Amino acid sequence: MESASSKSVTNQPTPDKASNGTVSNSPLRPYTSSSGFTYPAIWSFPPFFTLQPNPQTFAHQLTLWTRLILSWAKYHRVFRIDAGAADGGDCREVLENKSIGRRLLPTSIRQLVSSMEKEGLLSPDPPRQPNTFLIYWRKPEEWGSMIYDWVIENGMGGSIMTFYEITDGDMAHTTEFHQLPPVLLRRSLETLVKRGKAQIVKGEAEGVKFF
Amino acid sequence: MRRGVGISGLSRQSASTAQYASLSNTISTQQITDLKAQLESFRTALITFSKAHNADIKKDPALRHQFQKMCAAIGVDPLVGGGARGQGKTGLSLSWGDMLGMSDWTYELAVQVVDVCVSNRDRNGGMMEMNDLLKKLHRLRDEPEGTLSPEDIGRAIKILKPLGAGYEIVQVSHQSYVRSVASELDTDQATLLGCAGERAGRLREREMMALLGWNDIRTRSAFDAMVKRDGLAWVDEQAEGGMEIWVPSTMTWEEAS
Numbered sequence: 083m084e085s086a087s088s089k090s091v092t093n094q095p096t097p098d099k100a101s102n103g104t105v106s107n108s109p110l111r112p113y114t115s116s117s118g119f120t121y122p123a124i125w126s127f128p129p130f131f132t133l134q135p136n137p138q139t140f141a142h143q144l145t146l147w148t149r150l151i152l153s154w155a156k157y158h159r160v161f162r163i164d165a166g167a168a169d170g171g172d173c174r175e176v177l178e179n180k181s182i183g184r185r186l187l188p189t190s191i192r193q194l195v196s197s198m199e200k201e202g203l204l205s206p207d208p209p210r211q212p213n214t215f216l217i218y219w220r221k222p223e224e225w226g227s228m229i230y231d232w233v234i235e236n237g238m239g240g241s242i243m244t245f246y247e248i249t250d251g252d253m254a255h256t257t258e259f260h261q262l263p264p265v266l267l268r269r270s271l272e273t274l275v276k277r278g279k280a281q282i283v284k285g286e287a288e289g290v291k292f293f
Numbered sequence: 294m295r296r297g298v299g300i301s302g303l304s305r306q307s308a309s310t311a312q313y314a315s316l317s318n319t320i321s322t323q324q325i326t327d328l329k330a331q332l333e334s335f336r337t338a339l340i341t342f343s344k345a346h347n348a349d350i351k352k353d354p355a356l357r358h359q360f361q362k363m364c365a366a367i368g369v370d371p372l373v374g375g376g377a378r379g380q381g382k383t384g385l386s387l388s389w390g391d392m393l394g395m396s397d398w399t400y401e402l403a404v405q406v407v408d409v410c411v412s413n414r415d416r417n418g419g420m421m422e423m424n425d426l427l428k429k430l431h432r433l434r435d436e437p438e439g440t441l442s443p444e445d446i447g448r449a450i451k452i453l454k455p456l457g458a459g460y461e462i463v464q465v466s467h468q469s470y471v472r473s474v475a476s477e478l479d480t481d482q483a484t485l486l487g488c489a490g491e492r493a494g495r496l497r498e499r500e501m502m503a504l505l506g507w508n509d510i511r512t513r514s515a516f517d518a519m520v521k522r523d524g525l526a527w528v529d530e531q532a533e534g535g536m537e538i539w540v541p542s543t544m545t546w547e548e549a550s
Contacts, residue, residue: 108493108545109544109545109546109547110544110545110546110547111547112547112548122548123546123547123548124546127527127539127541127544128529128531128532128537128539129527129528129529129537129538129539130527131529131531132527132528132529132530132531134520134524134527134528135520135521135528136418136520136521136522136523136524138414138415138524139415139416139418139524139527141415142415142416183531184529184531185531187531
């Protein structure tokens with residue numbers, strides 16, 4: 083992304099040499115990208131991109147990274163992370179801060195990904211491989227409930243809808259699950275099936291019936 | 294007084310000495326009684342004052358400081374109370390804190406100091422720069438900047454002592470830090486902390502070696518101790534030109550509100 087414009091240059095934490103030879107302590111500030119997403123100040127802190135050897139610091143750092151990735155993905159409606167790609171695939175923008183020349187390196191990305199997977203915030207897709215993951219900035223249960231509430235509110239309970247209708251139909255444009263990836267939609271609907279609120283119907287196109 | 298001659302003169306002199314002594318006793322007893330009464334009324338006035346201006350005392354650091362000084366002058370500790378001190382000197386001063394209504398205020402502040410220090414410990418390794426701490430406390434308490442002073446923090450930390458939490462204010466080259474971890478800051482670390490304060494938090498290994506005249510082993514082990522052992526600094530492995538560490542507590546952070 084090419085939004086590393088003049089704005090990001092002022093964000094440089096690199097100290098400025100003042101005339102008296104000492105260094106002024108310019109604060110680390112949150113940075114708002116051209117897309118409108120605001121990165122926390124620590125994203126401009128160079129060592130944030132090196133996983134820290136101290137266990138407490140490391141745990142804190144992982145928490146901050148996890149939070150950042152989830153909020154970033156939610157803001158941009160990014161649903162996947164590719165831990166196998168050297169740059170993190172769809173997530174490269176958040177994993178690299180070009181204005182300070184730092185990025186999370188592949189081994190660090192893997193560590194972060196496995197930590198998030200343990201917390202149930204990432205789920206491998208396809209299953210049982212270590213590279214591509216769905217990002218659960220909303221859990222399938224939450225998507226499921228959201229879809230169910232929307233179906234009932236719009237008086238479509240009892241009718242059969244195709245998968246496509248739910249995420250891409252005329253009525254779906256204003257919903258948060260507009261263009262939800264099919265695999266995530268399926269996992270969300272499966273949580274409704276488990277709760278006895280929906281049944282998946284196999285036909286020409288896959289559909290679902292809500293109760 | 295003219296001293297008379299002979300025995301009678303001598304006895305007259307000793308009699309008047311005794312009289313003078315007794316007179317002076319009466320006077321000092323009278324004075325002490327007066328002083329006690331004055332002190333008592335001063336104390337009463339102090340209580341009345343503190344009750345009437347409780348809100349102002351809590352709001353205005355200058356007034357609070359004056360008030361503390363006045364209290365200290367007559368041997369009253371307006372902050373002690375609630376029984377957390379328990380070092381024999383309780384009794385009277387215990388009730389003073391409660392009467393003047395300052396102890397609750399300070400306990401609340403102490404709890405908030407702990408809250409802020411602990412919440413930031415994972416990031417800064419338990420060293421919290423004073424101004425940064427004050428800024429975060431003001432935000433937490435929803436009070437304008439300047440409501441709290443470093444002296445207030447000092448008093449709050451003092452009442453944390455019996456808890457054995459090891460909270461302490463340490464001075465590193467013109468900067469005050471509140472340290473919330475019990476480990477000692479060795480001299481090399483203190484030196485580096487001071488340098489970091491002058492360099493916006495960033496320490497380059499080579500620069501420090503040249504500046505401080507340390508050899509590579511001493512520099513590296515001091516860096517390692519700050520990063521690995523104490524979590525006071527974060528290492529940046531992507532820096533060009535040698536090892537670099539950053540000390541977050543010496544940097545200014547602005548977070549989105």
